[in-house]
Amino acid sequence: MKKYLYLLLFLPTLAFSQTTKDSIAKLLSRKQYIEAEYAAFNYLKVNPQDMQVKELLGDSYGYQKKWNEAISVYKQLVDFKKNNAEYQYKYGGAMGMKALAVNKIEALGMVSDIREAFLKAAELDPKHTNTRWALVEFYMQIPGLIGGSQDKALKYADELYNLSKVDGYLAKGYIYETDNEPNLAEKYYKLAIKEGGSLWCYDKLTTFYEKQKQPEKALNNLEEAKSKHKRNALHYQIGKVAAEYNIELHKGEQCLITYIENYSPNDGVPKAWAYYRLAQIYLLKKDKREALKHIDLAISEYPKMKPFNEEKQKILKM
Structure with missing residues (x-):
């Protein structure tokens, strides 16, 4: 009897909660980030322990490039549940985006925390594709003196390949493009097109050709994509x-x-x-x-x- 009474008492609240989450998620999908922020913020005043809505609030800050606010929210999520790969990934990602926007001295001080969050996410979820992409970019963007490494980036590109051949090929294309090895970059971008053939794959090769000042190749690639x-x-x-x-x-x-x-x-x-x-x-x-x-x-x-x-x-x- 108590079980049914509990359900009768709390079912409306649970239904309202889910409706709120759905509405905030819908605002984010429509790129109405400010409205999503206000909706999530006001909801959390009454329901401060709702981690799903807290994550949506962090996402709304991230879309608006409010990195300090996003970092603060994601840190609360990580502290609440350290073994959640998505929380660790978003925390590391927000710190990484802030590092790109601040001076080099401040950015260097953030490198260790960013790396720790991404590595923890990768350890927690062997199939977390976004984390592996983040690690590929991380190891290619930071200087070698503080841990940047093509070999480490390639390690995570190989892990991506095991999860998705297309992502693996695209990651290697990015690595070799960043390391100024255009022939290898072109090879892997073409392999990605052959394997997946998505518009995204074609776009990566087109952008590569434009950066290489090869407009004829870019046009040919676009024509193929259009067909x-x-x-x-x-x-x-x-x-x-x-x-x-x-x-x-x-x-x-x-x-x-x-x-x-x-x-x-x-x-x-x-x-x-x-x-x-x-x-x-x-x-x-x-x-x-x-x-x-x-x-x-x-x-x-x-x-x-x-x-x-x-x-x-x-x-x-x-």
Whole structure:
């Protein structure tokens, strides 16, 4: 009887709690980070021991790049449950992001705590992919004098490979790209495409080619991705490369026009940037009238955007 009475008394509270968590999670998924922060903060005033909502609060701080606040919340979670791999990972990640934003002296003082959190997360969960990615980046970004090591990064890339071949290949591509070994980087990015073929894999190789100043290869890779994935966003990417490197201008122009005609907010890049890229292409083609027309369309959407206004000045001087 007591068991049923307990359920009758507390079931509404449990249902309300779950509804609150779901609503906060939904706000985060919609990128309404400030609203999620306030909802979680106010809920925790009444329910301070709800670790799930506390984690959501930490996430809301992280999305807003409020690293000190995120670190404080994740530290509370780690203190509450040290053997939770996700808590350790998020704690280390928030400290790592703060380290990138502060001066080198302060960042050096954080290295040991960051490493400890990531290693603990990896130890706790042998299948925690994000932690292994974090360790790959960690060991590639810190100087060798304080523990940076390609060998250690490759160790976790191999662990990633055992969990997911695609992640393993991408991790090795990143390692060799960071260590200025472009041939090996290209090899592993291509293996990732062959193994997984996702848009993400294609994007990593495209970005690599752009950094290597190989726009022709970038365009060919984008064309291949477009043939397989049929995503409108790829039309913009092709136009962007064409405009930035003054190659395949006709193809770039047609792709940008197609992007604008088929645009939806899900494509990611606002139409204004497509107008801007078209203006760049028309400037390269010495078509001042079309260049001015399209840069004005871009400026009409974002009047204070510095690159747009600078491009207009170039066009006017043509």
